[in-house]
Amino acid sequence: MSKPDYQATNLPLWDFLTILASEGVDFLLSGEEDKVPSSSLDYEKTTICLFFSANWCRPCQSFTPKLVQLYNMLRTMGKELEIVFISLDHDEDGFNAHFETMPWLTVPFDVNLHKKLRERFHVVRIPFLVPLNLDGQSVEEDLIGLIEDFGEDAFPFTNKRREELKAIDDSKRQGGKIDQLLARPGRDYVVASDGGKVLVSKLIGKTVGLYFGAHWCPPCRAFTAQLVEAYNQLLSSRGDCFEVVLVSSDRDQKEFDVNISGMPWLALPFEDRTRQDLCRIFNIKAIPALVLIGPDGKPISTNGKNIITLYGAKAFPFTQSSIEEIEESLRKEGDSLPRQIQDIKHQHVLKLDMAKAYVCNYCERLGKFWAFSCDACDYDLHPTCVEEAS
Incomplete structure (x- = not known):
């Protein structure tokens, strides 16, 4: 899959929390409407991703169920993953309708805060999933494409993991098994x-x-x-x-x-x-x-x-x-045939031609490769059906 036409800047967790604090937000919401302190995000053990999406966006509606499935599967496997939804909906009703399909956390709905986060992470197209770079590790930026290509195998979404997956693909393609x-x-x-x-x-x-x-x-x-x-x-x-x-x-x-x-x-x-x-x-x-x-x-x-x-x-x-x-066999066959003929069944001169497929106008059977064809009308003959005029 080709990469979408946006560029992401991976930022550390503290930068994300600083933006929240600047808007007076010190908690996130869970699906049960519980308040979760944003400072409780365990960046030492957990891969944390911000998910920019909106209920009005058709690509978001298509991708979100895939991400839910991935999230639940990885959590069941014991993988440490957390996702934080950043809504780009126009109103709180749209936000609520979208978030009720998600099993992860969300930033409370605030148009100004969401706009600031969108600008800070250079989001120009949604859906957009960006990992927070916690430890200086190189992090894969195009998570949408990576997940659609590799599913749960993409975790933990690093460039190193992408290269490993490409190597596995190359091995399968060329490995002879x-x-x-x-x-x-x-x-x-x-x-x-x-x-x-x-x-x-x-x-x-x-x-x-x-x-x-x-x-x-x-x-x-x-x-x-x-x-x-x-x-x-x-x-x-x-x-x-x-x-x-x-x-x-x-x-x-x-x-x-x-x-x-x-x-x-x-x-x-x-x-x-x-x-x-x-x-x-x-x-x-x-x-x-x-x-x-x-x-x-x-x-x-x-x-x-x-x-x-x-x-x-x-x-x-x-x-x-x-x-x-x-x-080579076809070339020899063509060399043995005349360049043009006058057949008794047709009024025009027929010229030797190469065709992928045609129907012989005399025997009405399918033909391939060499045919005698009319330039003036739609008429074709198998070389074996030719009856040359004397």
Whole structure:
């Protein structure tokens, strides 16, 4: 995820408390409306973050439940984390409506105080989550992006932790172990369209396509048909050497179930965070996308969609050398064909052309690569369907 277009300045706890004191505020509020002395924040043991948000802000409404889930999970795990809500709502009703969804602390509603805190922390966009730098440790500034990318693994939100997580991603991407990519603690399987479970270990030694797609996406549905054709051709001609695993971007479980029901391959469980992890690891910005992993567990190509669209099953095992062999074969085929012909079935001269896909106007079957086409009208012929005029 790219970083939002703001810059944060991490400040020590005492600076935050000084601002509160300057406005006569010496306590925070909890969800039970209890007053908590601001001086009781345990900066020696606890990671403390300020959360700037507002009830009127749609991105805030979307991110806040994720932050609540993260907060509760980390606290359950025994992690020392505290969050202090700084409202940018226009009135106290908005503040109350927003804060009632939060399990942490808040600064009492005061427009002037909140404005001062917003300016002090250079907040120009919300939601905004900034850690208070307590001990001189380098602190990660873009907590929104870090949390959305890594969830609870991002704690304690330091730059050091971000670098550790990037190193883990690099290791998974290049490490040559398909189980590290697809499995996680507590789940060593992927699912089939009938609900069955297949151990990830069964994929070791196969060429695997990680298919990033969604049922709501029309281009995905179009590419799925092409991928099904290639998958079935390889299954019948080469046996069980190629497998596809859907990495779904569907909006809910029901949509996911409909999506996988029309696919002959496997999928990551919809509820599993590994789906988001793989999008990050392989930098997936748009769907459909197909990442091809070789039998050695290492990436062959992140542009598998283009390979399948152009060459289908013919490109297997999808290596650079196999693609070069196909292209060389196509060049030789083109060299053996005339540059133009006059066919008895059409009034215009037909010229040799290369096309990704077309329908032959004579046999009405799909064609790829070489075709004889008319510049004057929409007419195409397979080279095998040509009947040259004498």
